Amino acid sequence: MKYPDKEMFNYVLNYFDELGIDLDEIAKQAVEHQKKYLPSLTLEDGHKRIYAILHKREVLNNLMTAIALDELANKGLLPEPLQSVVERDAGVYGVDEALAIANSIIAGSIAVTNYGFLDVKKSKVAKHLDDLQKSGKMITVFIDDQISALQAMVEGSLAHKKETSSFDEDTLY
Amino acid sequence: MKYPDKEMFNYVLNYFDELGIDLDEIAKQAVEHQKKYLPSLTLEDGHKRIYAILHKREVLNNLMTAIALDELANKGLLPEPLQSVVERDAGVYGVDEALAIANSIIAGSIAVTNYGFLDVKKSKVAKHLDDLQKSGKMITVFIDDQISALQAMVEGSLAHKKETSSFDEDTLY
Amino acid sequence: MKYPDKEMFNYVLNYFDELGIDLDEIAKQAVEHQKKYLPSLTLEDGHKRIYAILHKREVLNNLMTAIALDELANKGLLPEPLQSVVERDAGVYGVDEALAIANSIIAGSIAVTNYGFLDVKKSKVAKHLDDLQKSGKMITVFIDDQISALQAMVEGSLAHKKETSSFDEDTLY
Amino acid sequence: MKYPDKEMFNYVLNYFDELGIDLDEIAKQAVEHQKKYLPSLTLEDGHKRIYAILHKREVLNNLMTAIALDELANKGLLPEPLQSVVERDAGVYGVDEALAIANSIIAGSIAVTNYGFLDVKKSKVAKHLDDLQKSGKMITVFIDDQISALQAMVEGSLAHKKETSSFDEDTLY
Numbered sequence: 249m250k251y252p253d254k255e256m257f258n259y260v261l262n263y264f265d266e267l268g269i270d271l272d273e274i275a276k277q278a279v280e281h282q283k284k285y286l287p288s289l290t291l292e293d294g295h296k297r298i299y300a301i302l303h304k305r306e307v308l309n310n311l312m313t314a315i316a317l318d319e320l321a322n323k324g325l326l327p328e329p330l331q332s333v334v335e336r337d338a339g340v341y342g343v344d345e346a347l348a349i350a351n352s353i354i355a356g357s358i359a360v361t362n363y364g365f366l367d368v369k370k371s372k373v374a375k376h377l378d379d380l381q382k383s384g385k386m387i388t389v390f391i392d393d394q395i396s397a398l399q400a401m402v403e404g405s406l407a408h409k410k411e412t413s414s415f416d417e418d419t420l421y
Numbered sequence: 422m423k424y425p426d427k428e429m430f431n432y433v434l435n436y437f438d439e440l441g442i443d444l445d446e447i448a449k450q451a452v453e454h455q456k457k458y459l460p461s462l463t464l465e466d467g468h469k470r471i472y473a474i475l476h477k478r479e480v481l482n483n484l485m486t487a488i489a490l491d492e493l494a495n496k497g498l499l500p501e502p503l504q505s506v507v508e509r510d511a512g513v514y515g516v517d518e519a520l521a522i523a524n525s526i527i528a529g530s531i532a533v534t535n536y537g538f539l540d541v542k543k544s545k546v547a548k549h550l551d552d553l554q555k556s557g558k559m560i561t562v563f564i565d566d567q568i569s570a571l572q573a574m575v576e577g578s579l580a581h582k583k584e585t586s587s588f589d590e591d592t593l594y
Numbered sequence: 595m596k597y598p599d600k601e602m603f604n605y606v607l608n609y610f611d612e613l614g615i616d617l618d619e620i621a622k623q624a625v626e627h628q629k630k631y632l633p634s635l636t637l638e639d640g641h642k643r644i645y646a647i648l649h650k651r652e653v654l655n656n657l658m659t660a661i662a663l664d665e666l667a668n669k670g671l672l673p674e675p676l677q678s679v680v681e682r683d684a685g686v687y688g689v690d691e692a693l694a695i696a697n698s699i700i701a702g703s704i705a706v707t708n709y710g711f712l713d714v715k716k717s718k719v720a721k722h723l724d725d726l727q728k729s730g731k732m733i734t735v736f737i738d739d740q741i742s743a744l745q746a747m748v749e750g751s752l753a754h755k756k757e758t759s760s761f762d763e764d765t766l767y
Numbered sequence: 768m769k770y771p772d773k774e775m776f777n778y779v780l781n782y783f784d785e786l787g788i789d790l791d792e793i794a795k796q797a798v799e800h801q802k803k804y805l806p807s808l809t810l811e812d813g814h815k816r817i818y819a820i821l822h823k824r825e826v827l828n829n830l831m832t833a834i835a836l837d838e839l840a841n842k843g844l845l846p847e848p849l850q851s852v853v854e855r856d857a858g859v860y861g862v863d864e865a866l867a868i869a870n871s872i873i874a875g876s877i878a879v880t881n882y883g884f885l886d887v888k889k890s891k892v893a894k895h896l897d898d899l900q901k902s903g904k905m906i907t908v909f910i911d912d913q914i915s916a917l918q919a920m921v922e923g924s925l926a927h928k929k930e931t932s933s934f935d936e937d938t939l940y
Contacts, residue, residue: 251513252502253934259502285685303934305513305927306875309506313516316503317486325498329425329432330489333482339631340424340478340757342703343486346523347516349706353695353872356825357688360695364710408824411686415772415822426761458858476761478754479702512804513930515876522872522879526699529652530861533868537883581651584859588599588649597859598848605848651859655852659836659862662849671844675771675778676835679828686770686824689832692869693862 256308263315267380267388269373269395271298277371278402281362286410297405301355301398310351311398314344314390321387334389337381348393352400359397359404366396373399429481436488440553440561442546442568444471450544451575454535459583470578474528474571483524484571487517487563494560507562510554521566525573532570532577539569546572602654609661613726613734615719615741617644623717624748627708632756643751647701647744656697657744660690660736667733680735683727694739698746705743705750712742719745775827782834786899786907788892788914790817796890797921800881805929816924820874820917829870830917833863833909840906853908856900867912871919878916878923885915892918 264271275294283289301307320326321334333341345367352363370378374396377388437444448467456462474480493499494507506514518540525536543551546568550561610617621640629635647653666672667680679687691713698709716724719741723734783790794813802808820826839845840853852860864886871882889897892914896907 249509250931250933251511252506253932255502255933257934259500305932306515309514309516310519312503313490316500317490319500320493320498325493327432327489327492329428330485333425336422338424338757340704340754341482342479343482343520343523345703345707346483347519349699349703350516350519350523350876354875356873357691357695357869358686360706361691361710361713364707365714367707368711369715408686411684412769413772413824414769414774415776423758423760426759428760430761478759511930513877513927518876518880522876523703526868527702529700530696530864530868531859533879534864534883534886537880538887540880541884542888581859584857585596586599586651587596587601588603595855597857598852601848605846652861655860655862656865658849662846663832663836665846666839666844671839673778673835673838675774676831679771682768684770687828688825689828689866689869692829692866696862696865696869 251305253303253305253308256305256312257302260302260308260311260315263319263391267386267391268376269391271302274298274371274373274395274399275402277373278399278406281399282403282406282410285407289406289410293406293409294402297402297409298398301401301405304354306354307351307401310347311394314347314394318387318390321389334387337387337389344390344393347390348397351394352397352404355401355404356408358407359400362400362403363393363397366400367393371396371399424478426476426478426481429478429485430475433475433481433484433488436492436564440559440564441549442564444475447471447544447546447568447572448575450546451572451579454572455576455579455583458580462579462583466579466582467575470575470582471571474574474578477527479527480524480574483520484567487520487567491560491563494562507560510560510562517563517566520563521570524567525570525577528574528577529581531580532573535573535576536566536570539573540566544569544572597651599649599651599654602651602658603648606648606654606657606661609665609737613732613737614722615737617648620644620717620719620741620745621748623719624745624752627745628749628752628756631753635752635756639752639755640748643748643755644744647747647751650700652700653697653747656693657740660693660740664733664736667735680733683733683735690736690739693736694743697740698743698750701747701750702754704753705746708746708749709739709743712746713739717742717745770824772822772824772827775824775831776821779821779827779830779834782838782910786905786910787895788910790821793817793890793892793914793918794921796892797918797925800918801922801925801929804926808925808929812925812928813921816921816928817917820920820924823873825873826870826920829866830913833866833913837906837909840908853906856906856908863909863912866909867916870913871916871923874920874923875927877926878919881919881922882912882916885919886912890915890918 279294352359380386448471452467525532553559554561625640698705726732798813871878899905
């Protein structure tokens with residue numbers, strides 16, 4: 249039996265589509281954030297990194313679980329008192345953040361600080377998700393943090409890839 | 422509106438009852454594990470610590486969410502492919518571990534290493550949960566790790582509380 | 595032999611003094627950040643929380659180690675290539691962030707996101723530390739993140755303490 | 768100015784040599800641990816994975832810092848009370864574990880649980896390091912945990928690489 253990496257990837261991307269989450273917009277914002285440090289970054293760099301990250305199994309595991317919790321909350325299927333806590337998006341419920349930290353840390357500690365920043369200072373896409381929740385149309389408690397984490401991972405990854413290195417992998421390996 | 426700490430506590434303890442999880446047994450094992458370092462530890466110490474930990478809001482948030490995922494999996498309500506991944510308890514799905522790490526780390530880094538040990542070398546209670554899953558009676562993917570994390574937190578907490586300290590809080594504070 | 599909690603506390607507070615780090619200023623900023631959610635917060639609340647946090651052994655362990663690394667870097671005593679990496683405060687060196695995350699996570703996942711925000715959007719105290727480094731007077735690579743983490747922990751702690759709870763600890767315990 | 772990845776790699780491997788830490792032995796043990804799940808694993812697989820992991824910048828950052836702390840402790844150069852805490856390898860000092868967790872989590876949450884297990888149930892190499900410390904010859908407080916984390920990362924990485932996947936990367940990317 250094969251691990252359903254492809255099915256997870258499709259599940260995640262379908263949910264992004266449903267919510268109007270634009271991967272290119274996330275990649276673009278990540279590139280813009282990092283451009284002050286790395287002026288030569290291109291949209292293509294951001295695009296490549298976001299797809300590379302979305303092919304990591306641990307990332308997909310986390311994202312899929314976060315989305316499942318939102319979907320079940322949307323249908324009112326979470327057991328109480330969890331359903332009420334998620335519906336009111338209580339500030340002292342931090343499992344959405346914990347799952348996003350677990351995700352962003354895969355890209356290193358700098359991705360975690362970037363995630364924290366984006367979580368407080370909502371990005372364009374995160375604001376769109378926040379609006380969906382506040383308008384009462386949809387619960388976006390978990391996906392909101394995952395999107396900030398995703399952008400943070402792209403940023404961290406771009407920073408690492410672009411710093412010139414004293415490594416000559418051909419000779420070292 | 423009040424945050425439902427008490428309801429979370431009751432929800433968690435009811436689920437423990439349903440699964441035959443005995444808090445005193447967990448406390449006892451934690452005390453036994455730490456007794457080699459701290460011979461004067463008593464069952465009463467373990468009992469006090471486990472209840473103190475189960476009164477922490479962050480701990481209850483994590484536990485409640487983990488249990489909800491198991492409950493929904495038991496009813497076949499998780500969206501695919503998550504439902505299949507959880508049903509087969511796939512080794513490379515690590516969100517159950519991520520939630521348990523997020524919980525145990527609240528008691529410090531030593532609780533995390535203790536959790537890791539208990540996760541690999543199943544405790545009596547964790548073995549009971551594992552048997553439930555393997556017999557096909559119940560899905561215990563998330564609660565299994567949470568129970569190991571809970572014991573690990575009690576152990577870490579006992580270790581900290583019993584080490585004599587140069588602190589004289591009366592004068593310092 | 596007693597664990598030197600008091601000595602660690604004194605070591606940390608002495609270093610804060612040396613660098614002109616004002617605990618009351620950190621407490622004040624934490625209270626101001628949380629006041630939008632909790633208008634009744636007082637400076638006294640912040641003051642109490644920061645001292646409570648600075649009495650936690652795990653927090654002191656992390657802080658002491660971070661400060662030791664800065665002190666040794668200031669004296670040029672770190673082995674190469676670590677000394678050079680810390681001197682130039684390289685953006686892709688993330689151990690200062692990792693130690694700050696390890697610290698803030700003790701106060702829960704919300705403290706981690708607050709830390710991330712403060713790490714990117716420097717607080718008054720963190721800016722002061724940054725200026726010390728940039729002026730070439732002192733290396734503040736590790737303490738910088740620890741101070742943001744400390745403020746983040748106070749904020750997280752204030753948020754938790756002030757949310758009204760359905761817990762009646764007297765009856766539950 | 769280039770980031771000294773190569774210098775970090777050399778620094779780490781030189782220190783391993785000095786302490787008689789054998790990378791092939793670590794790789795071998797990781798393969799043996801995973802063989803119960805994946806019988807087709809070869810020593811070559813383990814060897815490849817350990818070098819791939821030791822080429823990650825975040826891993827080298829963490830390892831280099833941990834080693835620096837041991838080296839400085841060996842020379843008696845850590846400020847007090849940190850020097851005494853590290854010399855007596857106090858059980859409630861958990862920064863060595865925190866740095867090892869920060870490292871292993873890069874390979875995912877399963878690597879963290881494996882690290883926790885190896886930290887409690889010392890591997891052959893970790894036992895060798897423990898003996899060095901106990902004989903009073905050398906302080907190995909930080910490297911000890913890093914070696915367990917390294918083996919845990921190899922194990923986690925092997926588990927992920929060997930699980931067959933529904934991903935066909937050629938078509939998806």
